[in-house]
Amino acid sequence: MSAGEVAGLPAMALRKAPVQIFGSGTGGRAGLTESAAAYETLLKMAAAGEITLDVDPVPLSGVEKASAHPDGGRRLVFVP
16 A cells, blocks of 8 residues: 555456465564464464365475476475
């Protein structure tokens, strides 16, 4: 909102590529301590099954195969 309350974008700009909007709200970025605490909470919620992450875990041994055969845009997460 610091640049204005309205963002004029051509509709085609939203159709051509995935769009992600990041922000931290009024007052700027959160400090490192607050960000770390929020991230820790997020990880605990994911580990407890309270939220789900739409990812495909791939073992590190499968990196070459996974990069040669993308699966339609799902996010790959390489795990040991």
